[in-house]
Amino acid sequence: MLEIIAETLRITIAVALILAGMLAIVIWVRNNTRKLSTLRLFVQIVAVVLIFLGLIIGPFGQDQWEYLGTAPKDIAIGKEIFGRPYPDGLTVPTFSCYYASGRTATCVVWQLQSYLFPDFGTSSVYSTSGVERLAIATGLLILMSIIFGRFLCGWICPFGLYMDLLTRLRKALKIKHWTLSDRTNEVLRQSRYLIIATFLILSVILGMRAIAGVELVSETELGRYLEIPFCQVCPAKPLFVLVEGALGFMDVDYMLSQTIGDFALTGWYLTSINLVILGVVTVGSFKIRRLWCRICPLGGLIAIFSRFGPFKKISLIKLTKVEEKCTKCGICKRVCPPQVTEVYDDKGGDVTVSSCILCFRCVEMCPYEGCLQVEVAGKPIYKSKNWLKEEE
Ligand code: SF4
Ligand code: SF4
Ligand code: SF4
Numbered sequence: 001m002l003e004i005i006a007e008t009l010r011i012t013i014a015v016a017l018i019l020a021g022m023l024a025i026v027i028w029v030r031n032n033t034r035k036l037s038t039l040r041l042f043v044q045i046v047a048v049v050l051i052f053l054g055l056i057i058g059p060f061g062q063d064q065w066e067y068l069g070t071a072p073k074d075i076a077i078g079k080e081i082f083g084r085p086y087p088d089g090l091t092v093p094t095f096s097c098y099y100a101s102g103r104t105a106t107c108v109v110w111q112l113q114s115y116l117f118p119d120f121g122t123s124s125v126y127s128t129s130g131v132e133r134l135a136i137a138t139g140l141l142i143l144m145s146i147i148f149g150r151f152l153c154g155w156i157c158p159f160g161l162y163m164d165l166l167t168r169l170r171k172a173l174k175i176k177h178w179t180l181s182d183r184t185n186e187v188l189r190q191s192r193y194l195i196i197a198t199f200l201i202l203s204v205i206l207g208m209r210a211i212a213g214v215e216l217v218s219e220t221e222l223g224r225y226l227e228i229p230f231c232q233v234c235p236a237k238p239l240f241v242l243v244e245g246a247l248g249f250m251d252v253d254y255m256l257s258q259t260i261g262d263f264a265l266t267g268w269y270l271t272s273i274n275l276v277i278l279g280v281v282t283v284g285s286f287k288i289r290r291l292w293c294r295i296c297p298l299g300g301l302i303a304i305f306s307r308f309g310p311f312k313k314i315s316l317i318k319l320t321k322v323e324e325k326c327t328k329c330g331i332c333k334r335v336c337p338p339q340v341t342e343v344y345d346d347k348g349g350d351v352t353v354s355s356c357i358l359c360f361r362c363v364e365m366c367p368y369e370g371c372l373q374v375e376v377a378g379k380p381i382y383k384s385k386n387w388l389k390e391e392e
Contacts, residue, residue: 013049020045033387036364040154044161051096051158052240054089054104055249088114091140093302094157098231099269100240100250107236109298111137113203113228145305149315149352153299154359159236163285163292167337170286178287185294185339189355192300199230199297232271235278235292241269289337293357303354317358318375323348325371332362332372343372 020042088098089106098110115134144152153160170177180188206229208216231237245252255269284291293299306315321343333344342353343362351372352358363372366384374382 017046017049033365036360036382040359041161041164043155044158044164047094047156048158048161051092051094051105051156052100055100055244091137091144092152092156093141093144093298094152095159095234095236095298096157097234097236097240099237100244107298108137108141108301109234110228110231112141113199113230116200116203116207141301142305142311145302146311146314147316149306149317149358150299150302150354150356151317151358152302153293153296154357157298158240160290160293160357162239163290164337166282166286167289175287177289180288180294180339182339182341185355188294191295192297192303195295195297196300202229230297233273233277235274235281238270238274238278289339290357293338294355299357300354307352307354315352316377317352318350319343319352319356319358319360319363320373320375320380321346321348321351322371322373325368327368329367331365331367335361335365337361 088111089096089104091108091111092105093108094105095109096105096107098106112134115130115137148156167177205216208214241250241255244250245255250269281292305311326348328344330344333339333341336343336356337359338355338357340353340356340362343351343356358374360374360382363374363382363384366372367386367388368384369386370383372384373380
């Protein structure tokens with residue numbers, strides 16, 4: 001049965017991608033101010049397919065995951081890294097959720113929390129130590145952040161695509177978005193780092209039994225996955241798991257059975273907190289563009305390794321501005337999904353900031369020739385155009 005579903009999905013996805021590509025070309029040719037946005041949507045869809053490829057290409061029900069029942073725990077690309085077993089999937093700093101990805105790619109937030117524990121997993125699954133896995137995941141996080149920076153957020157993250165689709169739906173319904181005040185936005189921006197610190201410290205406190213055999217919080221031995229606290233509140237997990245269940249890749253009974261236990265909130269696939277947060281983020285992101293990205297700890301982690309200290313100098317993708325060409329028309333500020341104001345406020349040069357998701361909507365919409373540009377390794381690859389003149 002699963003093979004038939006997989007085969008049908010393979011064909012459906014291939015046809016959908018071809019149609020989406022054709023549509024993208026039509027919009028590309030016709031619309032001057034949406035060319036890059038159309039390309040971005042297409043790349044986001046292809047990225048989602050690649051991230052969740054393990055679900056589609058199978059094989060399903062590998063022996064080593066048999067104890068998980070009907071849930072597909074497939075090993076596609078991430079089986080080995082540097083010749084060492086690495087069965088959780090390739091580390092990718094996006095919300096490519098561990099619980100639903102089919103193990104092609106896995107969210108680095110899950111990996112960092114889990115690999116803090118030296119005895120996480122069993123020897124049949126891993127032959128690397130927790131420290132080795134932690135080093136690989138951290139190394140890949142830093143490397144990808146330097147190479148791609150928050151381009152991963154603007155163009156690759158499946159949860160980012162979800163929020164962009166909500167925005168497209170709102171626009172189609174002709175409902176206006178809400179704009180947060182600069183002060184609120186700044187508070188949200190700073191809170192990312194507090195969230196990262198809180199959950200890493202919580203991981204260690206709740207997992208002390210696994211790390212050092214000492215239980216700091218009573219009953220934590222009952223919650224097998226309490227040592228991965230962020231995933232128990234992450235809105236991406238229930239979204240992808242529910243979609244996976246709806247598509248028939250995971251047994252819904254299995255997902256629900258995993259939430260029943262002595263510690264009711266420590267469900268493995270769906271928790272009530274997860275679901276409430278997903279609901280709030282969904283409603284919020286419908287009205288406020290990329291709402292979750294403004295507090296997302298993963299976006300914050302990528303920003304740490306691409307926009308601060310020595311990383312800022314060596315990060316590859318940058319947004320730059322030529323001050324003399326800017327007329328302060330304010331378009332860049334208005335069209336920016338996470339409401340970045342620095343592109344408007346700052347003087348020329350590198351105007352990339354930690355809250356910028358490198359979607360390049362501002363570059364696409366700035367109506368002054370060469371005022372904003374995208375640079376890769378110091379070379380401009382895309383510049384703003386005088387599209388007003390072209391449309392006259
Ligand atoms: S900020 Fe978080 S949710 Fe938003 S695109 Fe980046 S990783 Fe995804
Ligand atoms: S859209 Fe371009 S010209 Fe207008 S304020 Fe922004 S950078 Fe300046
Ligand atoms: S500043 Fe420009 S590239 Fe950055 S998030 Fe805003 S619109 Fe996108």
